[in-house]
Amino acid sequence: MTLRDDARFSTICIHAGQAPDPSTGAIITPIYQTSTYVQDALGVHKGYEYARTQNPTRAALEANLAAIEGGRAAFAFASGMAATGAVMTLLQSGDHVVATDDLYGGTYRLFERVLRKYQLDFTYTDTSDLRQLERAIRPATRLVFLETPTNPMLRITDLTAACAIAHGHGVPVAVDNTFASPYVQRPLPLGADLVIHSTTKFLNGHSDSVGGVVVAVRDDHIDWLRFVQNAEGAIIGPMDAWLVLRGTKTLPVRMERHNANAMVLAEYLASHPKVAAVHYPGLPSHPQHELARRQMRGFGGLISFSVGSLERARTLLNGVRLMSLAESLGGVETLISHPATMTHASVPPERRRALGVTDDLVRVSVGIEDIDDLREDLDQALDRI
Numbered sequence: 238m239t240l241r242d243d244a245r246f247s248t249i250c251i252h253a254g255q256a257p258d259p260s261t262g263a264i265i266t267p268i269y270q271t272s273t274y275v276q277d278a279l280g281v282h283k284g285y286e287y288a289r290t291q292n293p294t295r296a297a298l299e300a301n302l303a304a305i306e307g308g309r310a311a312f313a314f315a316s317g318m319a320a321t322g323a324v325m326t327l328l329q330s331g332d333h334v335v336a337t338d339d340l341y342g343g344t345y346r347l348f349e350r351v352l353r354k355y356q357l358d359f360t361y362t363d364t365s366d367l368r369q370l371e372r373a374i375r376p377a378t379r380l381v382f383l384e385t386p387t388n389p390m391l392r393i394t395d396l397t398a399a400c401a402i403a404h405g406h407g408v409p410v411a412v413d414n415t416f417a418s419p420y421v422q423r424p425l426p427l428g429a430d431l432v433i434h435s436t437t438k439f440l441n442g443h444s445d446s447v448g449g450v451v452v453a454v455r456d457d458h459i460d461w462l463r464f465v466q467n468a469e470g471a472i473i474g475p476m477d478a479w480l481v482l483r484g485t486k487t488l489p490v491r492m493e494r495h496n497a498n499a500m501v502l503a504e505y506l507a508s509h510p511k512v513a514a515v516h517y518p519g520l521p522s523h524p525q526h527e528l529a530r531r532q533m534r535g536f537g538g539l540i541s542f543s544v545g546s547l548e549r550a551r552t553l554l555n556g557v558r559l560m561s562l563a564e565s566l567g568g569v570e571t572l573i574s575h576p577a578t579m580t581h582a583s584v585p586p587e588r589r590r591a592l593g594v595t596d597d598l599v600r601v602s603v604g605i606e607d608i609d610d611l612r613e614d615l616d617q618a619l620d621r622i
């Protein structure tokens with residue numbers, strides 16, 4: 238198997254980083270469940286010394302994900318939060334970060350509750366408004382941290398324009414690309430310097446692993462991330478690396494179905510009399526629909542919508558039969574959740590309200606089941622309201 242430099246996306250997903258196993262020819266990279274490697278003689282080894290530092294299953298995943306995102310190197314971590322934590326070690330005390338205001342709740346918690354202790358400063362702003370982004374940058378700003386589409390309001394930041402603004406101030410840009418997946422959008426070719434994923438979500442795609450990855454392009458970032466991955470040691474385990482590798486092989490076909498199913502459900506919800514508002518970038522009513530069409534391939538698998546009150550949301554959430562009431566997203570099965578009390582419970586209530594995360598907001602991570610079954614499930618649950 239030789240992968241040509243001009244291989245296309247689905248081919249890259251299946252083959253990048255996945256040469257047959259050198260010792261047996263196994264087409265699937267084995268799970269190297271080992272803590273150390275026997276050396277041939279003092280100072281003579283095969284490039285593997287200790288499994289925190291190097292593991293062949295992890296290395297295959299990292300090569301695969303670097304190619305999928307169009308980066309130069311990737312580093313896989315124990316979770317998406319560990320990956321974000323590693324990126325933040327590029328900074329030092331006194332540095333300032335501009336971040337998307339509608340960030341993943343765990344990222345906001347890491348910034349506010351942990352990293353502020355180390356004298357890092359954060360400004361949260363609506364980065365979908367480029368003037369607000371530019372105004373938030375200060376002389377001490379050393380990182381712009383973007384999420385697009387955001388969770389759960391599905392707001393879109395223009396990545397090309399935002400990266401140009403940040404770079405104009407000499408500031409690198411990190412993008413948490415978990416919500417879109419690299420099938421839907423690839424921030425690095427648009428100018429971003431770092432891409433972060435919770436591999437727990439679409440990349441693994443089967444709700445059976447927790448992990449994270451950082452993909453980088455700059456030499457200084459690559460050198461530091463390689464160092465800190467080993468120094469802090471929050472590595473992904475070989476079993477999880479293997480599961481994500483299995484997941485990325487089907488990423489394009491899964492994402493096509495996630496995109497298609499979500500589009501149908503968004504249109505259905507938008508026309509339903511009991512639904513007050515639907516947030517989905519694929520709907521022409523979405524304020525950044527045109528930008529989403531340019532920047533994304535399809536509009537992703539996440540929808541949020543409001544139903545008028547907490548009581549009505551509760552009725553709906555307790556009424557679904559096929560959809561599962563659960564946190565997380567990006568798996569083959571459809572999950573329904575209540576951001577205000579689940580994923581965003583760690584965000585203070587005033588902040589939640591300012592972001593639009595109201596108590597009547599419901600989020601759906603649309604899976605790849607038959608669309609008619611999903612629509613019928615929502616239909617019968619909405620009927621109970």
Ligand SMILES: *Cc1c(COP(=O)(O)O)cnc(C)c1O
Nearest residue numbers: 316317318341415416435437448
């Ligand atoms: C889930 C998620 C994370 C955190 O990832 P974990 O693997 O749960 O640590 C970060 N960002 C986004 C957008 C997520 O959805």
